[in-house]
Amino acid sequence: MEIRSKxxxxxxxxxxxxxxxxxxxxxxxxxxxGKRAQQAAELPEFEQLREEAKNTKNHILDxxxxxxxxxxxxxxxxxxxxHWARDAEEARKIILxxxxxxxxxxxxxxxxxxxxxxxxNEALIEHGMEVVETDLGEYIIQLAHEPPSHIIAPAVHKTxxxxxxxxxAAHGGPxxxxxxxxxxxxxxxxxxxxxxxxxxxxxxxxxxxxxxSSIIVTNEGNGDLTQTLAKVHxxxxxxxxxxxxxxxxxxxxxxxxxxxxxxxxxxxxTISTGPRRAEDLDGPEEYHVVLVDNGRSKMLGGRFKDMxxxxxxxxxxxxxxxxxxxxxxxxxxxxxxxxxSVLTPLIKGLDNAYDLPNACTLNxxxxxxxxxxxxxxxxxxxxxxxxxxxxxxxxxxxxxLKVWRxxxxxxxxxHALEQVGARFLSAIAKNGSIRRLPLASGWTDVRDxxxxxxxxxxELWQGKRxxx
Amino acid sequence: MTAAANxxxxxxxxxxSALRRGPLDDKRRAELDARRPxxxxxxxxxxxxxxxxxxxxxxxxxxxxxxSRADVPAAVEAYRVDKGLPAxxxxxxxxxxxxxxxxxxxxxxxxxxxxxxxxxxxxxGIAEPGSLMMASGPASPITHNFVPDDHVVVLDAGAxxxxxxxxxxxxxxxxEGMPRATNIISGPSRTADVEQTIQLGAHGPRRVHVxxxx
Ligand code: SF4
Numbered sequence: 251m252e253i254r255s256k257x258x259x260x261x262x263x264x265x266x267x268x269x270x271x272x273x274x275x276x277x278x279x280x281x282x283x284g285k286r287a288q289q290a291a292e293l294p295e296f297e298q299l300r301e302e303a304k305n306t307k308n309h310i311l312d313x314x315x316x317x318x319x320x321x322x323x324x325x326x327x328x329x330x331x332x333h334w335a336r337d338a339e340e341a342r343k344i345i346l347x348x349x350x351x352x353x354x355x356x357x358x359x360x361x362x363x364x365x366x367x368x369x370x371n372e373a374l375i376e377h378g379m380e381v382v383e384t385d386l387g388e389y390i391i392q393l394a395h396e397p398p399s400h401i402i403a404p405a406v407h408k409t410x411x412x413x414x415x416x417x418x419a420a421h422g423g424p425x426x427x428x429x430x431x432x433x434x435x436x437x438x439x440x441x442x443x444x445x446x447x448x449x450x451x452x453x454x455x456x457x458x459x460x461x462x463s464s465i466i467v468t469n470e471g472n473g474d475l476t477q478t479l480a481k482v483h484x485x486x487x488x489x490x491x492x493x494x495x496x497x498x499x500x501x502x503x504x505x506x507x508x509x510x511x512x513x514x515x516x517x518x519x520t521i522s523t524g525p526r527r528a529e530d531l532d533g534p535e536e537y538h539v540v541l542v543d544n545g546r547s548k549m550l551g552g553r554f555k556d557m558x559x560x561x562x563x564x565x566x567x568x569x570x571x572x573x574x575x576x577x578x579x580x581x582x583x584x585x586x587x588x589x590x591s592v593l594t595p596l597i598k599g600l601d602n603a604y605d606l607p608n609a610c611t612l613n614x615x616x617x618x619x620x621x622x623x624x625x626x627x628x629x630x631x632x633x634x635x636x637x638x639x640x641x642x643x644x645x646x647x648x649x650x651l652k653v654w655r656x657x658x659x660x661x662x663x664x665h666a667l668e669q670v671g672a673r674f675l676s677a678i679a680k681n682g683s684i685r686r687l688p689l690a691s692g693w694t695d696v697r698d699x700x701x702x703x704x705x706x707x708x709e710l711w712q713g714k715r716x717x718x
Numbered sequence: 719m720t721a722a723a724n725x726x727x728x729x730x731x732x733x734x735s736a737l738r739r740g741p742l743d744d745k746r747r748a749e750l751d752a753r754r755p756x757x758x759x760x761x762x763x764x765x766x767x768x769x770x771x772x773x774x775x776x777x778x779x780x781x782x783x784x785x786s787r788a789d790v791p792a793a794v795e796a797y798r799v800d801k802g803l804p805a806x807x808x809x810x811x812x813x814x815x816x817x818x819x820x821x822x823x824x825x826x827x828x829x830x831x832x833x834x835x836x837x838x839x840x841x842x843g844i845a846e847p848g849s850l851m852m853a854s855g856p857a858s859p860i861t862h863n864f865v866p867d868d869h870v871v872v873l874d875a876g877a878x879x880x881x882x883x884x885x886x887x888x889x890x891x892x893x894e895g896m897p898r899a900t901n902i903i904s905g906p907s908r909t910a911d912v913e914q915t916i917q918l919g920a921h922g923p924r925r926v927h928v929x930x931x932x
Contacts, residue, residue, distance in 0.1 A: 260750065265812070274913070277914055278911050278914055283916045287760075293760055294760075294761070295761070297758050298756055299757075300760050302757055304756070306757070307763070311743065311839065312737065313750055314733050315730050315733045315734055315737075315741065315742070316742050316746075316747055316750055317750075317883075318729075318730065318733070319730070320751070328896070332735050333722065334722065334725040334726040334729050336726060336728055336729060338724050339730060339851075340725060344780060354820055382922065385911070386909045386911040386912070386920055386921075387909075387911035390912075400859075403910075403911065404911075406914075407913075408912075409913065410912055410913045410915075413912050426724060429912045429913065429915045429917050430917055432912055433912065433917045433919070434919075435919055436920075437919065437920065437921055440921065441831060441921075442822075445831050462894045463900075468919070469907070469909060469910070470907055470908065470909045470911075470920035470921045470922065471864050471907040471920065471921045471922025471923075472920070472921040474860070474863070474864045474901065474922065475864050475865070475921055477920070478861060478864065478899070479861070489729065489733075494750070494753060494755070494888070495753075495754075495755060496886040497754075497755045497757060497882075497884075497886060498755055499885055500881075500882040500883060501755075501757040501919050503882070504760070511910070514847055515847040515849060516901060517777070517902070517903065517904050517905055517906070517908055517922070518901065518902065518904070518907075518922070519849075519902040519904075520899060520900070520901050520902070521896070521897075521899070521900035521902075522898070522899055522900075523896040523897065523898055523899075523900075525898070526898060527855075527898055529853065529855070529856045530854065530856060530898060531827065531856055531859045532828040532854075532860050532861045533854065533860055533898055534900060541729070543729045543732065547729055547732035547733045547736055548732065548736060549736075550733060550736035550737060551735070551736030551737070551738070554737075561899050569809075573867045595814060628848045666822065707853045
């Protein structure tokens with residue numbers, strides 16, 4: 251998928267004025283947050299599990315080469331094949347080669363963010379294959395020719411009306427307007443595809459070194475039909491997804507559904523170990539795993555190692571006020587929200603995603619809910635710092651920062667200017683807020699600026715302490 | 719070296735250089751292989767069968783309880799008639815020996831696209847989330863778990879364990895090793911992809927009914 255993160259500002263403004271998007275985001279906002287909070291409250295061990303999950307991930311990352319080798323050996327022993335891909339292009343080629351070898355015509359897909367990351371669908375379609383996304387959300391956005399806007403709820407930006415239109419255009423009428431009818435229609439259409447598929451591609455939530463298994467977690471069962479009914483099953487996964495044992499996978503499973511959708515568990519947790527066996531009656535004849543690096547091993551060395559703990563639950567975006575206002579598409583690539591604002595510049599280049607680390611208010615809600623305790627605001631701040639060091643920050647901003655530094659290191663000047671500012675703002679305010687402010691239209695065009703009290707914090711503080 | 723071997727070595731080397739070390743020595747590898755994690759298990763103070771039923775039913779699953787295996791066919795038939803389903807079913811070969819009613823057409827093949835009901839034997843139940851653990855094999859095809867609209871699962875009360883960790887011990891104890899597919903099923907298929915409205919029967923079974931034996 252082409253990166254469009256450079257257009258963040260334009261896309262954000264567009265998003266804020268998109269009535270359907272705002273309607274869809276409004277519906278989603280409370281749901282995830284409330285359900286997650288309830289699940290966390292119902293499990294007294296939740297915070298303890300977060301701490302253990304963080305430590306366990308750190309242990310895995312410190313020994314990643316070992317666990318990857320053990321995993322590979324176990325997959326091979328179970329009759330499967332492991333492929334290693336340094337980057338997106340290598341990953342696409344490996345998968346294309348498998349598909350071409352078995353003369354694949356129809357490829358079904360369970361939800362896989364890595365396949366989005368490597369731009370797989372475009373490559374398969376270019377080679378004449380029919381690619382069918384089977385997760386309902388993914389299916390909806392495939393019909394709309396759009397990328398996902400959320401890592402676990404890819405069509406969260408679509409209203410029911412929009413889904414009705416898309417289905418009517420794709421399947422013919424009569425137009426369905428009830429959720430139940432829409433879901434049934436997709437079920438009927440996709441059934442046939444599962445049974446016709448030559449290759450089924452899924453992601454892998456966890457790769458278990460102990461058993462050589464891949465684990466997927468879904469609510470719909472689409473991933474299972476995809477991987478069971480196709481002749482060939484291909485798993486795409488990042489190298490950081492390996493875990494040593496089933497017991498380690500359990501630790502993350504206990505956190506994943508609760509953090510992601512606010513469920514105690516998702517409906518299906520499937521552990522797949524190798525291809526169909528001689529005596530089996532169903533299941534794929536071939537089982538492949540494509541381990542994708544694509545920048546991950548580099549991340550392991552530096553300040554962004556923490557990011558590799560991510561289990562792709564989506565809680566950070568569900569709790570992000572910026573994501574909540576503009577939705578996922580504004581971020582311009584595969585991963586949106588806080589985790590995307592860290593990953594996109596690291597995978598696609600700092601200068602390709604300048605605005606993303608800067609579009610954060612550093613409110614910290616994401617870090618406070620992240621099940622593996624990734625310090626997302628710290629990482630975003632670190633990216634800003636790197637942008638500054640690499641001279642990617644715009645000239646105006648650099649100048650402004652220089653002026654600010656000059657003033658901030660001179661307390662007398664700082665307080666004097668602060669007093670002028672506070673009085674001026676309070677003088678032009680009406681009913682406690684400012685609707686228009688010269689040089690700050692970027693703020694006041696879309697929302698009011700709360701007016702200061704007319705006196706500075708220091709003045710009020712000193713007044714309170716009676717030291718004036 | 720082939721391109722594939724190259725990529726493998728390049729990635730492993732890149733991991734090691736990021737970690738600022740070479741390959742781990744044998745001693746360290748042996749330590750890692752001997753690691754047996756003891757993660758926190760959420761506390762439980764409920765009788766296992768009761769907890770399984772409570773949790774499974776909380777997600778729109780249904781349950782029935784019978785005294786012995788011999789009662790299973792009648793319980794399946796009662797469910798089928800109650801739901802008004804056609805008189806045929808895909809039944810896992812694990813349940814082949816039961817006395818199925820003469821009026822019910824039973825086969826043990828994988829479930830085809832028009833299969834309406836399947837009956838399977840679960841390997842275990844996990845009381846923690848209230849989930850079934852199914853082990854695939856010739857006696858329990860995977861398609862039975864996902865293709866039909868109605869899935870009836872036979873679960874022995876004694877096979878219900880408390881936590882996931884105990885379920886993994888059940889897998890590890892199998893002579894034939896890990897199943898090709900281990901399906902942990904926590905209720906009917908569902909989706910919330912259209913405006914966060916929960917809808918059952920997205921792609922998998924619309925109803926999952928557990929018959930607990932014992
Ligand atoms: S960064 Fe944390 S909260 Fe965000 S998706 Fe990853 S694991 Fe979930």
